[in-house]
Amino acid sequence: MLFMAQANAQSYEEGRDYVALDTPVRTASDTGIEVAEVFWYGCPHCYAFKPLIENWAETIPDDVNYVKIPAALGASWEPHAKAFYALKAMGELDKVHDALFDALAGERRPLNSGEALADFVAQHGVDGEAFLENYNSFGVNARMQQAQAKVRGARVTGTPTVLVNGKYRVTASMAGSHEAVLDVVDYLVEKERQAQ
Template sequence: MTLGLVALAARAETYVEGQHYKTLPAPIPVRDASKIEVVELFWYGCPHCYKFDPLVNVWKKSLPEDVSFFRSPAVFNKVWKAHAQAFYAAEALDVSEKMHQPLFDALARDHQSLNSEDDLAKFFAQYDVEEAQFKKAYNSFSVKSKVEQAASRALSARATGVPALVVNGKYRIDAIRGGTYEDMLKVADFLIEKERQAKGS
């Protein structure tokens, strides 16, 4: 038995399907089948996501090369959709790193009303992104397409709340089943190893 299998066997009783994570009824296509994919479903206005984010930032830095991680904004209503568009507009403008924390601070911590295109354009302008430039990206076909893909991803994951993690398009971990935020990441590690063994690597 390899060390990986020993680790998996040792933790198999700790994390139980249906209690700590949910197996999805149908797999969600992943972006790169050569990697084990972890997707975080989140919303900038969610206080729970806000508390989870620093832990995720530390955790993702230590992920091995065979694991890919990315965030996917959940789109459950019009306000969340506007914030998802802002997320992908920041990505299109190559200012994701600059805007991620300010958006979280403004929406989850400070409860600012940034629910319209104009509100968000003015907010981005505070961080040296011209309003016209933001609006062009915000309304672009590529950004709107990514928002639709994010909405479809959350729907396929059967997510009913955030934060949630989707591991390799097969499993969903949420705060209720996963326990604490730290436990959610431990369950993700467990499922990553489970997928690694399934791949035979």
């Protein structure tokens, strides 16, 4: 079995299964190996990928740091990225993360403003006024700008995209499927582990 895993791992090829970034992007932590999922709440592919990467994240070793980065690849995506950071700042992200995916990707609801999002999160037990204060805060805007700089630096053009340690970019179209993305990510994590 081990030989088979090694044979499969060696078949991953830069430029075919993943892209090595010309200029690495900063990771959120100085220790461990960061695996960053770049997503959009309204993306049906992200919605399909979500249970796969969540199951994967439950079994990762201690040296792997899994983080989520909401992409704002267009102006219509910005309110959703800001909502992510507002909820995170409030410590309420876990309460509404799944519901936002269901509403935006699953039901295609038009939650495209701070006010509409505040009403939505209030229906899920989050203080709508406090949400709007955070949504419009300097801190949330700064976090969002940092994230978008990372997304641009990694040349992310679609979602879902996975960044490994700020050095590699993996997508389903390159890897062949959502499941295969995680196989390539595991390969790249091990590659990074051996390089340390």
